[in-house]
Amino acid sequence: MISTKDFPKFSDSSGSLTFIEGENHIPFTISRVYYVYDVAENALRGHHAHKQLEQYLMCVHGSCSVWMDNGKSKEKIRLDSPSTGLYVGPSIWHVMEDFSPGAVLLVLASAPYDESDYIRDYEEFLRYVKEKDV
Ligand code: T46
Numbered sequence: 247m248i249s250t251k252d253f254p255k256f257s258d259s260s261g262s263l264t265f266i267e268g269e270n271h272i273p274f275t276i277s278r279v280y281y282v283y284d285v286a287e288n289a290l291r292g293h294h295a296h297k298q299l300e301q302y303l304m305c306v307h308g309s310c311s312v313w314m315d316n317g318k319s320k321e322k323i324r325l326d327s328p329s330t331g332l333y334v335g336p337s338i339w340h341v342m343e344d345f346s347p348g349a350v351l352l353v354l355a356s357a358p359y360d361e362s363d364y365i366r367d368y369e370e371f372l373r374y375v376k377e378k379d380v
Contacts, residue, residue: 247314247338248321251302255329264329266302266354273333274300274356281352285310285345292341294366295374300356302331303342308349315339317375325351337378339371 253271256263268276282291292312303312309326316338324344325332331354334340342351357363365371 247316247319248323249333250323251331251333252327253304253329253331262328266331272302272354276354277357278355278359279353280355281306281350282342283348283350285349285351287345287347289345290341290343293339293368294364295339295371296334296336297363297365297374298336298357299360299363300336301334302354303334304328304331304352306350306352308346310345310349310351311343313339313341313343315341317372337375339365339368 251271253264253266266272285291303325304327305325306328309324311322311324312332312334313320313322314334315321323332345351365374
Protein backbone atom coordinates (compact mmCIF):
# COMPACT_ATOMS: atom_id res chain seq x y z
CA MET A 247 0.00 0.00 0.00
CA ILE A 248 2.86 2.36 0.83
CA SER A 249 4.59 3.55 -2.31
CA THR A 250 7.24 6.25 -2.15
CA LYS A 251 9.49 7.86 -4.70
CA ASP A 252 12.78 9.68 -4.17
CA PHE A 253 13.03 12.73 -6.37
CA PRO A 254 16.40 14.04 -7.59
CA LYS A 255 18.40 15.89 -4.97
CA PHE A 256 21.43 18.08 -5.48
CA SER A 257 23.31 19.05 -2.37
CA ASP A 258 26.50 20.95 -1.82
CA SER A 259 27.91 23.26 0.81
CA SER A 260 25.44 25.98 -0.26
CA GLY A 261 22.36 23.83 0.34
CA SER A 262 20.07 21.34 -1.40
CA LEU A 263 17.75 21.43 -4.38
CA THR A 264 15.08 18.93 -5.38
CA PHE A 265 13.06 19.10 -8.56
CA ILE A 266 9.98 17.24 -9.78
CA GLU A 267 9.20 17.01 -13.48
CA GLY A 268 5.58 16.10 -14.09
CA GLU A 269 6.16 13.91 -17.12
CA ASN A 270 9.25 12.18 -15.74
CA HIS A 271 8.45 11.70 -12.08
CA ILE A 272 4.68 11.78 -11.59
CA PRO A 273 2.39 9.08 -13.05
CA PHE A 274 -0.48 11.53 -13.62
CA THR A 275 -0.88 15.01 -15.04
CA ILE A 276 -0.48 17.53 -12.21
CA SER A 277 -3.63 19.59 -12.13
CA ARG A 278 -3.36 21.19 -8.70
CA VAL A 279 -0.77 21.97 -6.06
CA TYR A 280 -1.68 22.73 -2.47
CA TYR A 281 0.09 22.74 0.86
CA VAL A 282 -0.85 22.23 4.47
CA TYR A 283 0.98 24.26 7.12
CA ASP A 284 0.55 25.95 10.51
CA VAL A 285 -0.72 22.62 11.79
CA ALA A 286 -1.31 22.63 15.53
CA GLU A 287 0.41 20.11 17.76
CA ASN A 288 -1.67 16.93 18.04
CA ALA A 289 -3.95 17.97 15.15
CA LEU A 290 -5.22 15.22 12.87
CA ARG A 291 -5.97 15.96 9.23
CA GLY A 292 -7.33 13.92 6.36
CA HIS A 293 -9.79 11.32 7.64
CA HIS A 294 -11.12 10.68 4.16
CA ALA A 295 -10.58 8.76 0.95
CA HIS A 296 -10.89 9.81 -2.66
CA LYS A 297 -12.84 8.01 -5.35
CA GLN A 298 -10.67 9.05 -8.31
CA LEU A 299 -7.99 11.48 -7.17
CA GLU A 300 -4.31 10.56 -7.29
CA GLN A 301 -1.80 12.49 -5.22
CA TYR A 302 1.84 12.73 -4.20
CA LEU A 303 2.47 14.00 -0.68
CA MET A 304 5.80 15.31 0.52
CA CYS A 305 6.85 17.06 3.69
CA VAL A 306 9.04 19.80 2.24
CA HIS A 307 9.77 21.15 5.70
CA GLY A 308 9.70 19.22 8.97
CA SER A 309 7.92 15.91 9.20
CA CYS A 310 4.55 14.27 9.65
CA SER A 311 3.09 10.78 9.70
CA VAL A 312 0.50 9.41 7.30
CA TRP A 313 -1.78 6.47 8.02
CA MET A 314 -2.93 4.61 4.91
CA ASP A 315 -5.90 2.26 5.13
CA ASN A 316 -7.33 0.23 2.22
CA GLY A 317 -10.24 -1.10 4.25
CA LYS A 318 -8.41 -4.34 5.01
CA SER A 319 -5.17 -3.21 6.58
CA LYS A 320 -3.47 -0.05 7.79
CA GLU A 321 0.11 1.15 7.45
CA LYS A 322 1.87 4.22 8.74
CA ILE A 323 4.78 6.09 7.22
CA ARG A 324 6.82 9.01 8.52
CA LEU A 325 7.48 11.65 5.86
CA ASP A 326 10.65 13.42 6.90
CA SER A 327 12.52 14.18 3.70
CA PRO A 328 11.76 17.04 1.26
CA SER A 329 12.87 14.80 -1.61
CA THR A 330 10.61 11.82 -0.87
CA GLY A 331 7.03 11.65 -2.12
CA LEU A 332 4.26 9.33 -0.96
CA TYR A 333 1.74 8.17 -3.56
CA VAL A 334 -1.86 8.20 -2.32
CA GLY A 335 -4.21 6.75 -4.89
CA PRO A 336 -7.99 6.31 -4.92
CA SER A 337 -9.79 4.29 -2.25
CA ILE A 338 -7.18 4.85 0.44
CA TRP A 339 -8.43 6.25 3.74
CA HIS A 340 -5.63 8.53 4.91
CA VAL A 341 -4.95 10.43 8.11
CA MET A 342 -2.05 12.82 8.68
CA GLU A 343 -0.77 13.28 12.23
CA ASP A 344 2.24 14.15 14.39
CA PHE A 345 3.21 17.23 12.41
CA SER A 346 6.48 18.68 13.66
CA PRO A 347 6.42 22.41 14.47
CA GLY A 348 6.50 24.42 11.25
CA ALA A 349 5.99 21.37 9.01
CA VAL A 350 4.82 22.01 5.46
CA LEU A 351 3.08 19.20 3.57
CA LEU A 352 3.10 19.80 -0.18
CA VAL A 353 0.62 17.89 -2.35
CA LEU A 354 0.56 17.36 -6.12
CA ALA A 355 -2.93 16.32 -7.25
CA SER A 356 -4.35 14.91 -10.47
CA ALA A 357 -7.54 16.99 -10.51
CA PRO A 358 -9.04 20.24 -9.27
CA TYR A 359 -10.74 20.30 -5.90
CA ASP A 360 -14.04 18.42 -6.04
CA GLU A 361 -15.87 17.68 -2.80
CA SER A 362 -17.95 14.97 -4.54
CA ASP A 363 -14.73 12.93 -4.94
CA TYR A 364 -14.31 12.70 -1.15
CA ILE A 365 -15.59 9.94 1.11
CA ARG A 366 -15.51 11.49 4.57
CA ASP A 367 -17.42 8.83 6.50
CA TYR A 368 -15.41 5.74 7.48
CA GLU A 369 -18.36 3.33 7.40
CA GLU A 370 -19.26 4.59 3.93
CA PHE A 371 -15.61 4.07 2.91
CA LEU A 372 -15.70 0.44 4.09
CA ARG A 373 -18.91 -0.17 2.11
CA TYR A 374 -17.38 1.54 -0.95
CA VAL A 375 -14.20 -0.58 -1.03
CA LYS A 376 -16.17 -3.75 -0.31
CA GLU A 377 -18.52 -3.08 -3.24
CA LYS A 378 -15.56 -2.29 -5.51
CA ASP A 379 -13.91 -5.59 -4.61
CA VAL A 380 -16.84 -7.71 -5.77
C1 T46 B 1 -6.01 15.17 0.99
C2 T46 B 1 -5.09 15.57 2.08
C3 T46 B 1 -3.71 15.01 1.92
C4 T46 B 1 -10.30 23.61 -1.13
O1 T46 B 1 -11.19 24.47 -1.22
N1 T46 B 1 -9.48 23.35 -2.20
C5 T46 B 1 -8.49 22.43 -2.14
O2 T46 B 1 -7.76 22.22 -3.13
C6 T46 B 1 -8.32 21.68 -0.92
C7 T46 B 1 -7.23 20.62 -0.83
C8 T46 B 1 -9.13 21.95 0.13
N2 T46 B 1 -10.10 22.91 0.02
C9 T46 B 1 -10.91 23.22 1.18
C10 T46 B 1 -11.86 22.12 1.64
C11 T46 B 1 -11.97 22.35 3.13
O3 T46 B 1 -13.01 23.28 3.39
O4 T46 B 1 -10.06 23.45 2.29
C12 T46 B 1 -10.63 22.99 3.50
C13 T46 B 1 -9.70 22.05 4.21
O5 T46 B 1 -9.63 20.84 3.46
P1 T46 B 1 -9.53 19.40 4.16
O6 T46 B 1 -10.20 19.44 5.47
O7 T46 B 1 -10.00 18.38 3.18
O8 T46 B 1 -7.95 19.32 4.41
P2 T46 B 1 -7.11 18.03 4.82
O9 T46 B 1 -5.77 18.52 5.21
O10 T46 B 1 -7.85 17.18 5.78
O11 T46 B 1 -7.00 17.18 3.46
C14 T46 B 1 -6.24 17.68 2.38
C15 T46 B 1 -7.00 17.48 1.06
O12 T46 B 1 -8.29 18.10 1.15
C16 T46 B 1 -7.19 16.04 0.72
O13 T46 B 1 -7.61 15.89 -0.62
O14 T46 B 1 -5.91 14.10 0.43
O15 T46 B 1 -5.01 16.99 2.31
